[in-house]
Amino acid sequence: MFRLAHLSDVHLGPLPDVTYRDLASKRVVGYVNWQRNRRRHMHDAVIDTLVADIKAQQPSHTAITGDLVNLALDGEIEMARLWLEGLGDPHDVSVVPGNHDAYVPGAFDKVCRAWAPWMTGDGANGPVDRHSFPYLRVRGGVALIGVSTARATAPFMANGFFEEGQAGRLGRLLDETGRRGLFRAIMIHHPPVRGAVSQHKRLFGIARFQKTINRHGAELILHGHSHEPTLYWTGRGAVIPVVGVAAAGQAPGGRRPAAQYNLLEIGGEKGNWRIRLTRRGLTGPAMPPADLHTEELGVAGPALVKS
Numbered sequence: 146m147f148r149l150a151h152l153s154d155v156h157l158g159p160l161p162d163v164t165y166r167d168l169a170s171k172r173v174v175g176y177v178n179w180q181r182n183r184r185r186h187m188h189d190a191v192i193d194t195l196v197a198d199i200k201a202q203q204p205s206h207t208a209i210t211g212d213l214v215n216l217a218l219d220g221e222i223e224m225a226r227l228w229l230e231g232l233g234d235p236h237d238v239s240v241v242p243g244n245h246d247a248y249v250p251g252a253f254d255k256v257c258r259a260w261a262p263w264m265t266g267d268g269a270n271g272p273v274d275r276h277s278f279p280y281l282r283v284r285g286g287v288a289l290i291g292v293s294t295a296r297a298t299a300p301f302m303a304n305g306f307f308e309e310g311q312a313g314r315l316g317r318l319l320d321e322t323g324r325r326g327l328f329r330a331i332m333i334h335h336p337p338v339r340g341a342v343s344q345h346k347r348l349f350g351i352a353r354f355q356k357t358i359n360r361h362g363a364e365l366i367l368h369g370h371s372h373e374p375t376l377y378w379t380g381r382g383a384v385i386p387v388v389g390v391a392a393a394g395q396a397p398g399g400r401r402p403a404a405q406y407n408l409l410e411i412g413g414e415k416g417n418w419r420i421r422l423t424r425r426g427l428t429g430p431a432m433p434p435a436d437l438h439t440e441e442l443g444v445a446g447p448a449l450v451k452s
Contacts, residue, residue, distance in 0.1 A: 147285045149330065150204035153369025154212040154392035155192055156245065157225055170442065191427065192394045193406045194205040196232060198434040202408055206284050207233060209263075210390075211334030215306075217233060217252035219315025222339040226259045235262035239282055239289050243302045243334040243369060247295035279315045279331075281322065287411060288322035290315070292333040294348055306396060307350030307371070312357045319361035321389030326415040330365040338377045338387055342370060355379060364418055365409070372401045374438075376425050386442045391426060403427040405437065419443065 172385030199207065213228070214221040232238055240263040247253035255266065261273040273280075278293035287410065292315060293409045294305030315331075322329050335348035337355065347353070358366075359381045366379070366387040376391035391405035405426030413419040420442040 147206075147287050147411040148204040149287070149409045149411060150199045150202065150207040150422065151210065151291050151367045151388070151390055151409060152199070152207070152393040153210040153334070153367075153390050154226075154243070154372055154394070155209070155225075155230055156212055156215050156392065156394045157192070157221065158394070181436075182273055191396050195393055195404050195428070195434060198261055199406060202425075204408065205237075206289065207238045207393055208289065208330070208332050208367055209238065209240045210332050210367055212240055212245040212369060212392075213229070213243075213260075214245055214248075217246055217248035219254070219255065222246075222252075222255050222259050227362075228259065229263055235265070237333060238263050239291055241278075241291040242293055243293040244295055244298065244305060247297050252296055254298065263424045266291075274404070276310070278311060279414070281318050283322075283327065286328055286414075288318075288325075288327040290318055290329060290331045290381055291324070292331060294333055294335045294350075301345060301348040303370075305348040305350075307333075307337070307348060307354045309353065312350075312353050316357050316361045319357070319363060323362055327413075328365070328411055328418055329363045330356045330367065330411075331363055333366065333368050335370050336375070336377070336387065336389060337366065338379055341375065341377065341389070346370065355411065358385060359366045365411075367407070367421060373408075374426075375404060376422075376442075379445045381435070386420065386422075388422065388442075391425075397427055397430050404434075406434075 187259055190355040213225040242256055257273040263446050264273050268408045279293045282289040294307055296306050298304050337351055363385050367388050370391040371389050373389055376389050377387040378383050379387050390407050393404050395401050395404045397403040405424055408423045410421040422437045423439055426437050
């Protein structure tokens with residue numbers, strides 16, 4: 146049994162010192178949002194509690210689907226690197242970037258350099274950059290495939306992008322790992338289904354992504370971005386679960402669900418995979434994480450229906 150922990154939207158804080166030069170960009174919008182909203186609801190103590198619980202569950206691997214930081218300041222990127230070191234060995238932790246990790250032009254490249262050990266595919270020797278996605282890691286009988294949808298966008302926009310070049314590379318990886326009889330788990334930040342988030346946050350290239358999945362197949366898709374514990378189904382015949390998760394740094398008492406992570410137990414073999422999803426998270430300010438919901442996902446389900 147392969148146990149995969151999935152968390153997302155960590156939004157590590159507090160913000161480091163911010164200069165006027167730092168705010169001479171889209172960051173001024175994010176800074177105001179942090180001061181008015183995120184600062185009150187995103188807490189490191191919550192993340193620490195969640196991480197301690199993840200480690201106690203002893204997962205085979207941990208997947209993080211983006212938004213480790215808030216404004217992609219240099220200090221935040223370095224702080225996230227140190228946090229990843231504490232979370233686990235790069236061999237056991239895989240990361241894909243989110244829109245906040247590529248908040249302004251140039252941030253994505255800095256993130257790729259700083260977090261490269263957690264975003265490098267097996268046997269890859271070159272630098273991590275936009276063209277190194279998707280990457281592939283095989284752990285046990287599971288193929289972990291990291292897709293990037295992160296790109297700097299205009300103020301008040303948080304869109305993702307899945308373009309033709311990455312679609313072609315993803316298709317080849319899915320074919321290769323499918324021939325090997327591996328369980329194929331795709332990690333992506335933006336939910337690749339329509340209606341999951343508002344228009345200013347949606348993924349451009351959803352049709353391209355779904356066409357790729359229909360043609361080449363997959364067994365599981367993990368995403369973040371929505372800050373909601375959702376379940377959709379996609380793929381030809383709607384047989385592939387698309388699993389979202391609440392933000393890992395969300396304190397109880399906000400309008401969004403309090404911090405959660407997913408624990409997915411994967412067993413079986415090609416043609417007969419079994420997936421058991423358990424959502425663990427906070428139930429109150431002083432309460433340790435607990436099981437909130439458990440279900441068997443199996444290999445089929447209703448087409449694009451929210452859980």
